Amino acid sequence: xxxxxxxxxxxxxxxxxxxxxxxxxxxxxxxxxxxxxxxxxxxxxxxxxxxxxxxxxxxxxxxxxxxxxxxxxxxxxxxxxxxxxxxxxxxxxxxxxxxxxxxxxxxxxxxxxxxxxxxxxxxxxxxxxxxxxxxxxxxxxxxxxxxxxxxxxxxxxxxxxxxxxxxxxxxxxxxxxxxxxxxxxxxxxxxxxxxxxxxxxxxxxxxxxxxxxxxxxxxxxxxxxxxxxxxxxxxxxxxxxxxxxxxxxxxxxxxxxxxxxxxxxxxxxxxxxxxxxxxxxxxxxxxxxxxxxxxxxxxxxxxxxxxxxxxxxxxxxxxxxxxxxxxxxxxxxxxxxxxxxxxxxxxxx
Amino acid sequence: xxxxxxxxxxxxxxxxxxxxxxxxxxxxxxxxxxxxxxxxxxxxxxxxxxxxxxxxxxxxxxxxxxxxxxxxxxxxxxxxxxxxxxxxxxxxxxxxxxxxxxxxxxxxxxxxxxxxxxxxxxxxxxxxxxxxxxxxxxxxxxxxxxxxxxxxxxxxxxxxxxxxxxxxxxxxxxxxxxxxxxxxxxxxxxxxxxxxxxxxxxxxxxxxxxxxxxxxxxxxxxxxxxxxxxxxxxx
Numbered sequence: 001x002x003x004x005x006x007x008x009x010x011x012x013x014x015x016x017x018x019x020x021x022x023x024x025x026x027x028x029x030x031x032x033x034x035x036x037x038x039x040x041x042x043x044x045x046x047x048x049x050x051x052x053x054x055x056x057x058x059x060x061x062x063x064x065x066x067x068x069x070x071x072x073x074x075x076x077x078x079x080x081x082x083x084x085x086x087x088x089x090x091x092x093x094x095x096x097x098x099x100x101x102x103x104x105x106x107x108x109x110x111x112x113x114x115x116x117x118x119x120x121x122x123x124x125x126x127x128x129x130x131x132x133x134x135x136x137x138x139x140x141x142x143x144x145x146x147x148x149x150x151x152x153x154x155x156x157x158x159x160x161x162x163x164x165x166x167x168x169x170x171x172x173x174x175x176x177x178x179x180x181x182x183x184x185x186x187x188x189x190x191x192x193x194x195x196x197x198x199x200x201x202x203x204x205x206x207x208x209x210x211x212x213x214x215x216x217x218x219x220x221x222x223x224x225x226x227x228x229x230x231x232x233x234x235x236x237x238x239x240x241x242x243x244x245x246x247x248x249x250x251x252x253x254x255x256x257x258x259x260x261x262x263x264x265x266x267x268x269x270x271x272x273x274x275x276x277x278x279x280x281x282x283x284x285x286x287x288x289x290x291x292x293x294x295x296x297x298x299x300x301x302x303x304x305x306x307x308x309x310x311x312x313x314x315x316x317x318x319x320x321x322x323x324x325x326x327x328x329x330x331x332x333x334x335x336x337x338x339x340x341x342x343x344x345x346x347x348x349x
Numbered sequence: 350x351x352x353x354x355x356x357x358x359x360x361x362x363x364x365x366x367x368x369x370x371x372x373x374x375x376x377x378x379x380x381x382x383x384x385x386x387x388x389x390x391x392x393x394x395x396x397x398x399x400x401x402x403x404x405x406x407x408x409x410x411x412x413x414x415x416x417x418x419x420x421x422x423x424x425x426x427x428x429x430x431x432x433x434x435x436x437x438x439x440x441x442x443x444x445x446x447x448x449x450x451x452x453x454x455x456x457x458x459x460x461x462x463x464x465x466x467x468x469x470x471x472x473x474x475x476x477x478x479x480x481x482x483x484x485x486x487x488x489x490x491x492x493x494x495x496x497x498x499x500x501x502x503x504x505x506x507x508x509x510x511x512x513x514x515x516x517x518x519x520x521x522x523x524x525x526x527x528x529x530x531x532x533x534x535x536x537x538x539x540x541x542x543x544x545x546x547x548x549x550x551x552x553x554x555x556x557x558x559x560x561x562x563x564x565x566x567x568x569x570x571x572x573x574x575x576x577x578x579x580x581x582x583x584x
Contacts, residue, residue: 226439226440229439231435234437238448238497239423
């Protein structure tokens, strides 16, 4: 017997037609993971120089405007780092504000409690303060990364809704813990945090987070994040340790959330547990979804838009949040694949 | 090459495999046939470490791999092409193939494997830069097999390669499977619902029914078996 089958009336033998899936809402799209980034290190260096340049003129910029820019920067760090977890690796986390709060509290504690001991009563020189702040931010980031590891190892075996719930629960636990620790100010939070956060630090950490995430997902190692997102069983069957990838994404995401928290604390000069509740997590998730899951540029633009929007709507006072929410609904209906995801129109085929 | 002894697997309280044993000699194509829910996919997933056995052992090249994690089993040369063409749909064909060589570090070997995959599936070369999600079903199956070949497997497990593919392409894919086995000496365990086809390309077959092996023997002989004919081959 030979290998023969009756031809099916529906199959077009021999012709292979490339199909572009027409309905964007059903297609998972992760930006353009294949475009190589030429010399990313130079970009980072250039971004740092620009940050330094802008910071020289910061006293001439309108303070309100400066505040908004810093707020945007912090949100970009949060959104880009969450995008590594939710977008590229496809693990739905709702606990980003929790990691942010760990970083915020730890960095603030370093500045408040260790700062005076190291810098002395006089407060030290600008350089000493800068190094102190860097140490505080890194400590906050590492603390958050550690929290990410603790939460990630047991919970990343879960998928989808379950993982979302566990991370949501984690965020709430963290909040309640901070609310009840007297040492960290309890419900009043920590006050009098030195205002170390400048436009330079924010832009520098924006550049760093974008650099790390972009380089990571474009590397040979980092393709594993996309592979894990696309299909876990297939990933395992080619020899990827998907659990490790998920944990790495989680830990790196948490690290940057922690540094963003540190920047936030030293910017507002006061932090309270309620500032990091789950609405903050949702806000970051919305940025990632609106920007297009797994599309770093889109997520950055969405973070800018969603930070500016409430500011621009400020004149209409009490209707502000209604309009804001309404716009979100409309945006999701019109562009479910992400507001800034243009890959679909000119499909890369 | 591979021997499975008294394998028992449960999903919660439901038992999916109830003491399955078989051996696969080096260089052969062996097929596992059976109806829906017989436990074919469960068997493959347990062998490749995606599922854990409740009891029993899986022995590969003289080593007990029953409790190894999936990625370590792949490293030993046992590759699994999962059911339903699980390609990385957001990566390009080329990137999918590179992922298949994830555990290899020698660039020359990877290039050699890539050429080998192109020689078997020339279409993959044409589609190199295309996103895998936009390939046809048959092409995705070729890519999934090609990706598994990139990792230099000694033993390949194929789960329903004919599932949902245009009939004409099915025969092409089965010819390729035989070619991979003959020219490269890769031992193959084939799981199929299309029993006729599976028995034709294999040397030995096991028939699985509700979690146990009910029949086994040379594929040629099984094809003539009246009972099997009535159940799986359509009279």
